[in-house]
Amino acid sequence: MDIHIAVLPGDGIGVEVVDAAMRVLYAVGDKFKHVIHAEFADVGWAAIDKHGTALPASTREICRRNQAILFGAVGLPERDKTLPQKDRPERVALLELRKGLFANLRHILLPPGLAGRCPLKMELIKSGIDIMIIRELTGGLYYGQPQRISGTAPHRQAVDTLPYSEPEINRILKIGFETARRRRRRLTSVDKANILATSQLWRELATAMGRQYPDIQLEHIYVDNASMQLLRRPSDFDVMVMENTFGDILSDEASMLAGSIGLVPSASLGEPDGSGKSAVPFYEPIHGSAPDIAGQNKANPVATILTVAMMLNYTFGLSQEASAIEKAAFKVLNAGKTLTGDLGGQATCSEVTAAIIAAL
């Protein structure tokens, strides 16, 4: 298969971890006989310094004409401060490139060998943690209108609105069911159906869609309970799907269950809208540019390497290749010999990458 991707390393450790992930991608390409066509482009401060803007037209064009975007990180706090909020790299680049992508997937993985890195007690972790959190990204409370503060102090009033339409709910639920089908076939739908109208509609639609997926075990759970169960029985969860605000909170909570922020990959996906046009899927580690360790070969490359696995799986349908990367990364992490500093080891980013390629 020919694989066409836009590669945007960005700032700080973005450069190092994307380089590591590309090495793994080329190794997988060799092993499985795929041809990787990568077009590199500037983003973030790397782009401001050369082109005067964090997201130049040339970068947009490269993203537009490829099948997926592999992104490192943007932003450098000391330099960000010199710009108004609206012109900062994270805002300019991420908002634009993620436009139209309504599903955000975070893969929370804790290999058993790293159980000691998790803040939970060993007996709660059992055989490790492997959860895919799917968050609706473009609707709900953050975008609903009206949203305003009115009146005069001390009697001001504030209002936020939480709207969701059937199509918006159905398209994210579908991603939930389809993702569960590629994994352990368990889907947890998170809502607050005892109180919120949007959640009542959500639960009704989830139940109806569940009938089209008889092979998927569907569980409904209230969001407050979900936040507890994530800490009580994290090994039981497979795929969890939820609306925007619940997802914002639970995905951050769940990220803490992985051994380090340097292990968590993510994907933002849309779907063809019928006109054939759809935003280009966007893949990135959840961490930032980590200026404190940038340029020192200390960054953990695993999140970005697992990001490449998600890309192969979700955009290119190459589940065997994705699984080969995950297994190789797991092997290295479980062996515990070649770990970066964030996991208590002393290995460099390059050494971890080489070990994962060797394990492939």
Ligand SMILES: NC(=O)c1ccc[n+]([C@@H]2O[C@H](COP(=O)([O-])OP(=O)(O)OC[C@H]3O[C@@H](n4cnc5c(N)ncnc54)[C@H](O)[C@@H]3O)[C@@H](O)[C@H]2O)c1
């Ligand atoms: N998507 C993005 O591009 C994105 C996301 C978050 C933050 N940022 C930007 O990155 C800059 C730094 O932000 P921050 O310090 O709040 O968050 P950060 O994620 O960059 O770093 C937080 C801490 O985690 C460590 N860390 C992060 N990734 C690591 C890895 N792969 N291996 C080992 N350790 C790792 C860092 O050393 C640091 O101590 C800011 O300018 C911020 O705006 C960008």
